[in-house]
Amino acid sequence: MNIANSQEEGELRLYQLTSHEAHELLWKREISALELTEAVLGRIAQVEEQIHAFVTVTEDLALMQAREADERIRAGDASPLVGIPTMIKDNICTKGIATTCSSRMLENFVPPYDATVMQRLNRERAVIVGKGNMDEFAMGSSNEHSAFFPTRNPWDRERVPGGSSGGPAVAVATDEVIYALGSDTGGSIRQPAGFCNVVGLKPTYGRVSRYGLVAFASSLDQIGPLTKDVTDCALVMNAIACYDPRDSTSVPQPTPDYTKSLIPELKGLRLGIPKEYFVRGMEAGVEQVIWDAIAKLEQLGAEVEETSLPHTRYALAAYYIIAPSEASANLARYDGVKYGFSASDAESMWDAMDKTRQYGFGPEVKRRIILGTYALSAGYYDAYYLKAQKVRTLIRREFEQAFERFDALVTPTSPTVPFKLGEKVEDPLQMYLSDVCTLPINIAGIPGLSIPAGFSDGLPVGMQILGKPFSEETLIRIGFAYEQATDWHKRRPPL
């Protein structure tokens, strides 16, 4: 490898490395963690103004952690993520570092504790470069609902990066960090990963601890990695997946070594293509890319067969009842008393609470609080929330039945390429429809991986691979085999 920190044409620069490439060079002492971190910080200085992926850059902390990592490497620490710079989505609690959820409500909130995933990364001596911009409280599909600024898609800065983990997806796509952590409630890792040409995994519900993840919809939320390739996805999963007694929904199941699934062929694997995911309104260019990708999987030895999941059409409605209902309960805690924004221009306790929430929350959060409160309110609970929870059972069963016949299902990640800023922000239902291929997966609690599958009109298209609960290894194997046979994931936006 021809490594250089200079700006000369054609040379690989340090910030362009994947985690596994950087690890190898760190271990051989060809580079130091400090050099790598300085290269990443230089890249941020070079491109951040054009894309706005960060809410906070923690430069001093990163340099300190890089020096510590170098000491550990000298002492023989071979952890795969030691000294590798990362971005953390700003809804994951980082002790002593502001965790804003891109909301006015938490603009000045500095957590007194680390999320479990942060304890795991800190134990590996990862280098934290900063916190990633997102749709406020993870509610949105475009990053336009950040209370601070929208993140731009690096492939076309007039377009959205997807959301809600838009900052993490863009930071990885533009080499501002080597990898990132996001969260996914209805597609918030996979959809921006697809829109930005990076790899994103939503693990099985209960696979990664939610302790320290600011709650949006507790029965749907999961933390997961955004990476430059599938190998890195496996490495980050090895670091963050664990049983955690502090998250009562965490599942006590041993964590496999995901790197053992990096096998470049698919012989004997049965893949189902659910026709309902090729929805009306899907762009022809996207559909073409996905069918080409499926043909490639077949060439690699997989057996491919079309199938049907008829309840898919009810997933959107069920999701947008369940998620806002849970959100309305979770966000009741923001009362201006314990932490967060507090309105000072109020006359009484109730007035203070009304105003705190009026000024502290943005429009999408308010919309969902109202929707959720309505769905849970007396007289409507049975018709909306209970009905949606029953439909959830039907959707889950349908997946279970499909996985009796198939090792995995393959779909597009999104029905369209990235849309333009402003295109959907005033039309919430249209915005919600952009998650139509990703949200059934959260409803069923199963894992979903989005990988770069090609381009339509110069814009990235993601392919989504789904499996039964705790089948991340199968998804990683399929993603890895596809990646070995293609080079879409190596394309970087012109910045």
Next chain:
Amino acid sequence: MKLSREDVEHIAFLARLGLSEEEIERFREQLSNILENFEVLQEIDTADVQPTAHVIALDSVVRDDEVLPSWPQNEVLENAPQAEDGYFRVRAVLE
């Protein structure tokens, strides 16, 4: 389902969420449209279906009743909008 202005005001009251006049009208319109689309769920017969609360069936999760250290009070209060003598300071509840 068409929401009325009063519906929106009532829900906002339940959620303790202050809304401007303009927000009430905008949300009334948008949420009516969204709820109308949700009526699709009524097509499905769910009479004999149990609701799913959690997707991975777990037994009741309990732990031993052990005393563990809590966070230091001063650290927890550092994010409080108003604190006094180790307490959160609140407005008068009874008037």
